[in-house]
Amino acid sequence: MNEHIENKLRHCKTLPTLPAIALKVIELANDPDINLEDVCKYITLDPALSAKILKIANSPLYRSRREATNLRQAISVLGTHTITVIALSFTLANSFIKHSTNNSKAIDHLFFWKRAIASALACRALGEKLGLRFQDDLFLAGLMQDIGILVFFAIMPEEYESIFSATDDHDTLLNNERQAFGTGHDELGHAFLKLWNIPDYIALSCMASHCQPGPEAVSTPGLHSCTAVSRYLAEYFLTPNKPGKLNNLIKTAQAWLNIDADVLGEVIDTMKEGLSSVEDLFEVTILEPAKISQIIDEAKELLALQTIAKVRELEEKTHRDSLTGAMNRKFFDDTIQREFHISLRHQLPLTIAMLDIDHFKKINDTYGHITGDEILTSFSRIVINQIREDDIFCRYGGEEFALILPGTPLNAARNVTTRLKDAITKNIHKTDDGHEIRISASFGVASCLNGTPHFEKAIDLIKAADTALLAAKKAGRNRIIEWKQS
8 A cells, every 4th residue: 555645544633533342342353262251241331232233133134033132142143253243333333423534525424324334235135145154244344345435534635535526436436546646445445444453354355345356256256246246236226316327236246246137136125124224223314215115126127127138138149140240040040930920820911032142252262251251241231221120131141141021012122122232232342452342232032912922831932032033143143033923
C-alpha cells in the first residue's frame, strides 16, 4: 500500500474508537481455543448486544436450529464461532454507524451502511445457496468489504471528496482512487482491518473480492468469490432501476461463481427471508416493507427474462452457419417441414427460392479460398439486409443457399427475388491486393398456393425449386427461373 496513505491511517484520530467489549470480541475471534464460557462472560457485559444475539438466534436466519431462551442457550445452539462473528459484525458496524467520520456531504452514510448490510445478507445467502459452511464469516466479509471508503473519508476528507463525488460507479471509483493516491479502498480497507486485529481471512476479503476472478474462483467458490458478487447483488437490490445494475450482477455472478439468473432469483428470495432479522440487528430499515415484494418480484421477472434471452441466444448460435451468418442446413430442413405442413393445413401460400453464386469455383481457383469465404459472407450479408423479418435465409451447402418465404405467393416472391438479384450484381467486393470482384447469382423458385400446384411432401417443393435453379444455370446464369408444372 502507498506509504503516505499508510502513515495517515496509523496516525488518524478521526476514526471511531472501539468500545472495550468490541476489543474483547476481536480478541475472542482470533483465539483458536475459544470456549463457550468466555464468550458468554464477555457478551453478557453488554445487555443490548446480548438481547440482539438472542433475538437473531431465533430469527429466520437460523430457522433450522432449536429455540433459545437465554444467551447461554443461544451460544450452545449456534456455536461459539457463529456467536463471535455475529457480535463482531454488530460491534464493528455499530461503532461506525454511531460515529460519522466526517461532515462531508459527498457520502450518504445511511445509504452506505444500508448497502453494506445488504451486501452482508447477500453474501450469506450466496453461501447458503452454494452449500458453504462458513455463512457467518461470509456475512462479516460482505459487511466490511468496502470499509476502506469510510477510512478514506476519515484520513483525507478534502482530497478524497472530489474523487468520490466524480462517479457513482463502484469499479470506476476504485480505478480513480488508484490513479490519484496509488491505493484503492480495497487495500486501505485491508490495512485498516489489520490495524484493528480483525481476523486475517476477513481482512483479505477486502482486497481479494475487488480483484479479477481466476479459474479457482469458479472451480472452488468461497469467501472471496461470494463477497465479490454480494456487492453487485446489494447494489441491484437497493437501486434496481439504475441502468446496467442487472447486467453487472449477472456478469459478475457468472465470472466469479458460474451461476445463472435462475440461481440469483433463488438467492434474492433467501435475502428477503433474512432481511427483517438483519434490520433488527443493526436498527436500520434497508427497504420499506411495501417496496420489498415489488422489487423482488421485478428482479425475479427480469432475471427470468435474462435466462430466456440467454437460451434463445444459444439456440440461435446452434442454428446459424458459423461462416456466413445464415441459418444452417439443419435449421432449413426443420423449418421447411414445419412451414410446408402449415401451408397445407391452412391453405396458405409458401414459396422457396434456391440461390447459387455463379462461377464460384472460378473465384476460389483465381483468388483463393480465403477470398472465396469473404465472398460467401458478403453475399449472405447482402441477402439478409434485403429480406423481410419473417423470411428465412439458409446456407444449403457450399455456395448454394435457400430462401423460405412463408405466406408469400409467387407474384409477391418475384418482387423479393428481383430485388435480391439486383442488389447482388451491384455489389463490388474488393480484395486486399486491390482486385474488384463482381458476383451474380442464379435463382430457382417454386411455390405452393392454395394447394395448386400440389406437392405431397416438402422435399417435392425443394426438388421443384432445385430444378428451376438448374434451368437458370443452363439458360446463362444471373437470372430467375420459376418452376412450372408440366
